[in-house]
Amino acid sequence: MLHELVCFGIKQASACLFGACMLFLLLATWAFYPHDAWLARYDFLTLAAFLLQMGLLVLGLESRQEAMVIALFHVTGTLMEIFKTAMGSWVYPEVGEAVLRIGGVPLFTGFMYASVGSYVARAWRLFDFRFTRHPPFRVTVVLAVAIYANFFSHHFLLDMRPLLFAALAIMFGPTWIDFRIRHSYRRMPLLLGFCLVAAFIWLAENLGTFASAWRYPQQHDQWHLVPIGKFGAWLLLMIISYVMVSAVAHRMSGSPHSANP
Numbered sequence: 001m002l003h004e005l006v007c008f009g010i011k012q013a014s015a016c017l018f019g020a021c022m023l024f025l026l027l028a029t030w031a032f033y034p035h036d037a038w039l040a041r042y043d044f045l046t047l048a049a050f051l052l053q054m055g056l057l058v059l060g061l062e063s064r065q066e067a068m069v070i071a072l073f074h075v076t077g078t079l080m081e082i083f084k085t086a087m088g089s090w091v092y093p094e095v096g097e098a099v100l101r102i103g104g105v106p107l108f109t110g111f112m113y114a115s116v117g118s119y120v121a122r123a124w125r126l127f128d129f130r131f132t133r134h135p136p137f138r139v140t141v142v143l144a145v146a147i148y149a150n151f152f153s154h155h156f157l158l159d160m161r162p163l164l165f166a167a168l169a170i171m172f173g174p175t176w177i178d179f180r181i182r183h184s185y186r187r188m189p190l191l192l193g194f195c196l197v198a199a200f201i202w203l204a205e206n207l208g209t210f211a212s213a214w215r216y217p218q219q220h221d222q223w224h225l226v227p228i229g230k231f232g233a234w235l236l237l238m239i240i241s242y243v244m245v246s247a248v249a250h251r252m253s254g255s256p257h258s259a260n261p
Contacts, residue, residue: 049111090217130179
């Protein structure tokens with residue numbers, strides 16, 4: 001049992017590789033990056049994230065399919081960032097110094113979103129996911145599109161998150177995920193897995209805001225914990241990432257619930 005627990009930890013660490021490296025870059029540049037450097041900190045983060053991505057591919061630590069998921073999530077995340085910063089949902093304090101940006105959004109932000117997709121894709125492959133009572137792929141796509149649209153529309157229309165949470169519970173509540181740590185499979189409710197990952201993302205977001213990578217309005221004068229309500233936003237974002245990975249698996253095998261991406 002202890003050996004299996006160690007193997008589980010090693011696989012989880014490997015699945016988190018891209019995201020952990022991104023978080024390390026955020027904290028390291030906050031602590032050590034020179035304020036008078038000719039290259040802005042945000043631009044350094046963008047270039048470092050790109051080189052990290054290329055390095056993982058060259059070294060074979062990331063597959064082309066996983067890189068595809070990262071690219072998809074990079075685009076969708078950046079589009080949402082452009083809108084959200086324009087609406088004042090959060091700000092990037094040092095964006096004025098950056099060259100590699102779109103409006104108020106430095107380009108490294110897309111890689112932060114992409115790290116979520118990278119984790120799901122790598123975990124899917126490393127743990128050889130299998131599912132029981134999984135909702136149809138097309139239904140999950142509809143839910144993901146609705147979630148993504150609500151991130152924009154709730155600024156102008158009724159916030160549909162209560163309905164989206166209810167749909168999430170109804171669709172994925174009966175679903176179990178089987179994952180292989182070493183030789184045998186273990187299982188857990190898929191919805192619980194979503195919640196655990198969202199909780200870790202919330203913790204990482206606290207570190208990111210502490211490192212002034214971005215800040216919410218209530219953190220403008222002094223840093224404090226990100227509101228726990230953001231956990232729900234990350235849970236919904238997890239579904240978008242999960243469905244994107246499923247789409248890659250679906251494209252490769254015709255069945256996203258029995259094949260690796």
